[in-house]
Amino acid sequence: MDVRARAGIDIYGTVLRYAEVEQRGPRYQLLRLGSCDFDFDVEKAVLQASNPEQLEAVIDALNDVFEGSVAARLHVTLHPPTCYSFFTALPVEVAREDRKQRLLREAALLTRSEAPQPLRLTADPVYTETFDDGAAVEWYHVLALNEQLHARFDRICRMLPQPNHRMTLSMHAVANAVERIERRGGEHERPQGAPFSLAVGWYPTHVEFTLCRHARWYFSHFTEAASPNDCVYFALALLSHLGIKQGAIGRLFVYGGYQRTSDLAELTNVFSAEPESLNPMQLIELDRHSMAASFDHEAYASCLGVTL
Numbered sequence: 001m002d003v004r005a006r007a008g009i010d011i012y013g014t015v016l017r018y019a020e021v022e023q024r025g026p027r028y029q030l031l032r033l034g035s036c037d038f039d040f041d042v043e044k045a046v047l048q049a050s051n052p053e054q055l056e057a058v059i060d061a062l063n064d065v066f067e068g069s070v071a072a073r074l075h076v077t078l079h080p081p082t083c084y085s086f087f088t089a090l091p092v093e094v095a096r097e098d099r100k101q102r103l104l105r106e107a108a109l110l111t112r113s114e115a116p117q118p119l120r121l122t123a124d125p126v127y128t129e130t131f132d133d134g135a136a137v138e139w140y141h142v143l144a145l146n147e148q149l150h151a152r153f154d155r156i157c158r159m160l161p162q163p164n165h166r167m168t169l170s171m172h173a174v175a176n177a178v179e180r181i182e183r184r185g186g187e188h189e190r191p192q193g194a195p196f197s198l199a200v201g202w203y204p205t206h207v208e209f210t211l212c213r214h215a216r217w218y219f220s221h222f223t224e225a226a227s228p229n230d231c232v233y234f235a236l237a238l239l240s241h242l243g244i245k246q247g248a249i250g251r252l253f254v255y256g257g258y259q260r261t262s263d264l265a266e267l268t269n270v271f272s273a274e275p276e277s278l279n280p281m282q283l284i285e286l287d288r289h290s291m292a293a294s295f296d297h298e299a300y301a302s303c304l305g306v307t308l
Helices: 042-047 052-065 096-110 147-157 170-185 230-242 261-270 297-307
Strands: 003-012 015-024 027-037 073-078 084-091 119-130 136-146 164-169 196-203 206-213 217-223 249-256 275-277
Touching (some): 003 042, 003 170, 003 297, 027 052, 042 052, 073 147, 073 297, 084 096, 084 217, 096 119, 096 136, 119 147, 119 217, 136 164, 164 170, 170 196, 170 206, 170 249, 196 261, 217 230, 249 297
Parallel strands (some): 073 164, 249 275
Antiparallel strands (some): 015 027, 084 136, 119 136, 196 206, 206 217
């Protein structure tokens, strides 16, 4: 039986969440899970490296929490708007090198600044779209980050049990969790004629939206939101932009930094699907008494999503 371990972290504000999971075939076992709270903005410490002492504190914390880790790669989850990402479609027949150059040109346009810097791209195929004339395109999600940031993590990983790293957008990680939850639950939980699932993640700085169609990542978007109730307006605007009807949303997941379920009550008034807590813990084999009832599993949606 194939056995492998995956380690992941999620960086947002002053909190660094971490997880390590061992996979044995279709089964997942939790090896470690928790968070490190700092008295400084850990995102800035890692992404900008403006304070060497703070960055050293983060490295020390990672060494502590991953001591004895057997995972070969550290999966790093970043939240918008700290990183650039976009969706784009390319003909399926495009050669690999040509595809890379096209994506680099698009990323350069998106990240244009007065002092352009080299970029490293992480491109993942999302789905294939076939048109009436038989032509087909492959949709990609592209995460574009400064080469200096990747070089910084290269140096960080040399001090950790995991020698390599891979950057992932938080909404990509959430899509991975939703896909697995949907496939495990089966289509019987979805109303007929409603092929989409929508995951809404509210944070004090922004709101994240992730759409899956038939348990497959379809699209993600984020925007600023002053309050959780703003989620409804922006969710409807996104669906209108994509040409998706409200009734096509068969499942609705919520996660992130809201305090009470009632904070997102307006979603219930708009969508026929009842909001569900996005709980990736259900994908892991756990003793039901091993986690405290007060454990905030929604806060780990992207951290565990990138680790599974």
